[in-house]
Amino acid sequence: xxxxxxxxxxxxxxxxxxxxxxxxxxxxxxxxxxxxxxxxxxxxxxxxxxxxxxxxxxxxxxxxxxxxxxxxxxxxxxxxxxxxxxxxxxxxxxxxxxxxxxxxx
Numbered sequence: 001x002x003x004x005x006x007x008x009x010x011x012x013x014x015x016x017x018x019x020x021x022x023x024x025x026x027x028x029x030x031x032x033x034x035x036x037x038x039x040x041x042x043x044x045x046x047x048x049x050x051x052x053x054x055x056x057x058x059x060x061x062x063x064x065x066x067x068x069x070x071x072x073x074x075x076x077x078x079x080x081x082x083x084x085x086x087x088x089x090x091x092x093x094x095x096x097x098x099x100x101x102x103x104x105x
Contacts, residue, residue, distance in 0.1 A: 001059065002085050003085070004056075004065055005054050006083045007053075008081040009051070012072060019071070025055060029055075031051070034049055048079065056088050056091055091104055
């Protein structure tokens with residue numbers, strides 16, 4: 001299992017969410033965040049508003065999820081965002097006690 005953390009522009013979020021749903025990835029957690037990349041923000045703003053998406057996926061779905069995020073969030077200009085991939089040791093569905101891949105989706 002892997003945790004995908006994507007930081008994208010807020011106006012791209014609905015498109016990314018819909019595209020993820022089309023490939024069967026419905027569960028996700030979303031936060032409004034602020035940040036800046038290597039460009040250091042856009043004067044007079046030091047930090048820019050973004051959306052952070054967190055999804056824990058089965059290893060077999062990782063590349064599909066990355067591809068969907070890139071295709072739906074890329075404009076080709078600075079500020080498109082970043083994707084981070086983090087190993088996940090285990091997942092437990094509290095309601096049923098299911099563990100691992102069975103606890104995901």
